[in-house]
């Protein structure tokens with residue numbers, strides 16, 4: 001049964017007159033008749049204007065690691081409010097949060113705050129450029145690092161004919177063509193290609209900007225050997241290894257992907273899980289590089305280290321560091337995968353899971369993809385059709401198969417039961433609608 005979206009649809013009609021696409025971020029527009037507006041979120045569930053209740057696997061694209069409206073974090077935020085906001089001066093709590101981050105992430109010798117992931121990565125790229133005196137950077141096909149010009153060149157795989165290299169295009173109109181020449185694209189997990197780019201352009205490369213688990217591309221994971229080569233090449237050629245942990249940070253492990261892989265960045269960026277959804281981000285890294293800030297490199301901002309977000313970050317990090325929250329997140333993710341696997345296998349549907357259980361990609365092909373080009377080989381149209389049914393059944397995953405499923409510490413047994421019930425019926429409904437045409441395991 002499709003949901004009723006009467007109130008959301010009516011609100012959309014009003015909102016679109018004042019807000020482009022009727023929303024505050026393009027990604028929130030799901031079509032004139034399918035854009036939903038949230039009434040509130042608690043734990044792992046959200047309720048829309050029509051009182052439809054969803055088990056959520058978007059979790060704001062990752063921030064709500066402890067669940068929506070976590071009372072411990074919200075209480076800390078209230079205490080932060082008592083401090084008074086922003087003063088164009090610093091407060092003591094900045095150091096407390098920086099100390100916690102440095103404890104959890106050894107490469108974070110020095111720390112600076114910003115407000116969004118975009119801001120942090122932008123600052124990281126600028127710092128890497130200043131430190132090396134070079135302008136270019138290497139970036140992976142399929143990666144997303146925010147909405148600023150340098151990060152807005154991408155390879156639209158939907159348009160790729162699977163012959164030759166995909167075209168590099170701007171993600172938006174308004175991105176100056178002159179910014180294109182700085183970016184060198186490589187495919188994930190191709191160490192030879194990476195080495196080749198380093199060899200050819202070393203004297204121009206400021207950094208390798210990499211998200212070792214691609215949180216906007218199924219969770220495609222770097223192989224450990226690939227990341228070791230990347231680290232080694234950066235050292236050899238004096239290129240800054242800038243690891244973007246905006247999604248993976250304080251999620252896939254206390255120390256993020258760096259802990260998971262046993263690798264250390266020169267610079268790294270965090271946001272999302274850092275404050276359970278309060279707006280704050282971090283650029284951190286090696287002292288020798290970070291000391292350039294204030295010594296030639298500009299960094300700052302009116303809202304930087306706002307007392308509410310900072311207090312929320314302090315409490316969130318304490319919980320993540322000192323409790324078993326992240327173990328519970330991973331454990332739930334593993335149980336979710338097991339349940340889905342059982343349902344898909346029983347129907348002979350080829351599938352695999354990608355990335356980390358806390359941010360899991362569901363991929364309709366036998367082997368998990370090693371790079372973004374492989375996505376073309378999966379049955380993503382089945383995923384897209386199934387996602388719409390899941391929404392109707394009360395499970396909110398991203399409509400686009402490239403976004404992983406985000407788990408929080410608030411996902412519990414009842415969420416799992418509701419999800420698997422909905423998943424089974426969505427798979428069957430999709431099989432029926434597509435005439436059972438998805439790839440079969442033994443086909």
Ligand SMILES: Cc1ncc(COP(=O)(O)O)c(C=O)c1O
Nearest residue numbers: 116117118144145146244246247
């Ligand atoms: C890896 C990565 N970097 C940067 C960003 C940009 O963060 P924000 O949306 O907070 O600007 C995102 C957002 O999803 C991200 O996933």
